Amino acid sequence: MLAALWVIVTATFFLMHAIPGDPFLGEKVTEAIRQNMLRKYGLDKPLWEQYVIYLGNLLRGDFGTSLKMLHRSVNDMIRDGFPVSALLGLEALAYAVTLGLLLGTVAGFRHNTWLDYLAMFVALIGISVPGFIMGGLMQYVIGLKLRWLPIARWEGFRYTIMPAAALGLGTLAVMARMMRTSVLEVTSQDYIKTAKAKGLSQREIVFRHVLRNAILPIVTILGPLTAGIVTGSFVIELIFGIPGLGKYYVQSIFNRDYTLILGTTIFYAVLLVFLNFLVDVAYGIIDPRIRLMRGRE
C-alpha cells in the first residue's frame, strides 16, 4: 500500500513538472520578481533536489503551502475543503445506492414489464449523460425555471440536493443495471427453489435469500464506483460553486500550483486506497466464503 502511494507521489511529481510553464508565468510580474518567487519557493533548485525535499516534508505530514493562495497551507485547505466534498460525495452515494438498488431490484423482479422498461430507461439516461451536463440541465430546469431548489452555493441541505443528485446519477444507473442482472441471476439459482420448496413466502424468499446474494457483485464494484463519485465531484463542485476540495484540485492544475496538486492528489489516493479496503472488509462480512479464506491465510 505504501509502495502504491510512493509510485503515485513520484509519478505525479515528475509529470506535473513536465507540464510546460510554472506557477508564476503569465502573471503580471517582471522577470526579476518571477525569479525571486521561484527562489523563495525553492523552484530554482534541480528537480531531484526538490523531489527529495518534498518527500522529506511529506514524511513529516507537511504538504507545504499553496503557491497561489498566499499564506494558506495545503493541510489547511484540505481540512477546510474535504468535509464539504465528503458530505457531497456521501449524499451522492446514498442517493445512488438506495435508489439504484431499489430500481434494479424492482426491475429484476418485475422482469419484462413496464416497470422494468421504465427503470432501465432511467438507467440508460444516467449512464449516457455525464454528471456535468445533467448538473447544468438541473440548474436550468429545477433551479431557474421551476425555482424549487437554489441553483448554486453551499449554505444548507437544500443546496446539497441538486449537486448530489447530479453527481450520483451515473453511479445510480450502473447500480440499477447491475442489481437487475444480479437479481435475475440469483432468482434462477437452485437454492431459491429450495427456499420455495421449504414453503417460504415470496417476501421471505426475496429478503432472506435473494437480496443478500444479489448484492454481492455490487459490493465488489462499490470501490471503483466511489472513486467515480470522488473524481466526478471535481467538476460538479466547480459548476455548483461548492467550496470543496475538488474545486481546489481543478484550479490547482490550471494554476500549476505544484504543492496543492501534489497534496490533493496524495490525499485522494490515500482516500481511495482506504475506501477499497473498506469495501474488501464489507465483502468479507457479507460473503462467508471470503471470510473463511482470510482465516486460512
Place this chain on the structure above:
Amino acid sequence: MAGERLLDVKNLEVSFYTYAGKVHAVRGVSFHVNRGETLAIVGESGCGKTVSVQSTIKLIPMPPGKIEGGTVLFDGKDLTAMSDRDLQSVRGAEIGVIFQDPMTSLNPTMTVGRQITEGLIKHQRLSAQEAKRRAIEMLSLVEIPNPKERFRQYPHQFSGGMRQRVMIAIALSCNPKLLIADEPTTGLDVTIQAQILDLMKSLQTKLDTSIILITHDLGVVSKLADRIVVMYAGKVAEAGTSEDIFYNALHPYTQALLKSVPRLHEETKRELLAIPGTPPDLFVPPKGCAFAPRCSYAMRVCLDHQPGDFAAGGSHTVACWLMDPRAAHVRERHAGRAEDAGARGGAS
C-alpha cells in the same frame, strides 16, 4: 382406497411457453403414491419426470410454465385449486423436496443451521431455541458428525455428500408425509450415492414417509422402489410394481431401457444395447405413440394413434398397442424372435 393413496395425480398437463413456441412437456400423466411406499419415476433426460412431480406443488417456474389440466389430490386436498398461501403451508411442512445438485441447492450466504430452522420456525412455530435443538437433532439423524459445530457453518464448508445430507435434513425437518427426491444422487460420487440411498431408506422406515424418487438410474430404482413409473416424452409408458417392471417389462421402451443397463451378476455375457434415435421434440408432439420411430416393433397404428393404458394384471399398466388383443399375433412373433436372439447371445 382414498385413505391409502397419499398423492393421486390424474391427467396432468403441463406446458412451457417459450419464445420459440409452446413445449408440451407433460401430456396427461397419471400416477399415485400410497402411504409409506416409494414410487420411482424413471425416464431419460427431458421426458418430463421432474416437471410432472414439481408441478404437483407448483415448483416449476410459472411463467413460462403453465399447468393446463389435471388434478392433484394430496391427502384429500386438491393442490391444483389451492391458493399460493395455502400451498406454502404444504410445501416444506407436508411435502419435502431434495434436489439434484447439492452443490447449488443451498444458500451460500446463510449458515446451514439457519437454513434448517427456517422451515421449522415457519411451519411448526417453534422458538429459535427449540428450532435449533430440533435442527441439531436432524443433523445427527442424517449422520453428520459434530452437529453442534456444523450447525453454525456455511455450505461451502461441507462436501457434496454432506450437503445432500443437509438437504435431506431440511426436507425432513418438519416430518413431511411425502418426500420428493429429484435425482438425489446424480451429482455425487458412486460411494457417496450408496450412502445417501441407505440413509434415505433407513429414514423412511424411521419416519414413515412416502417417497417419490425421480431418477434415470435404474440401479438406484432397484434399491429403493416399491413401484415404478416409466415415462417417455411427457407420458407414462409403463407403470407397475418393481417386479413387474424389472422381470416382466412389456413396453418396448422399458425393455430397451433395461437392456441398456450393465449388470454385474449376470452369468452369460450380454451385449449392452443403446436405443437408436432420439426422443421426439415436444414443440411438435407426435400424433401417435412417441416411441414409435425408435421402436423395433412399431406397427402402422402406432404412428397415427396414441395407445391407451392397457391393464396387464394387478397395478401393471402398459401404454403400447402391442397389448391390444388385435396385436396378439405380432406379440407372439416377436416373442419367438427374442428367444432366438437370447439363444444366440448365450452361445457366443
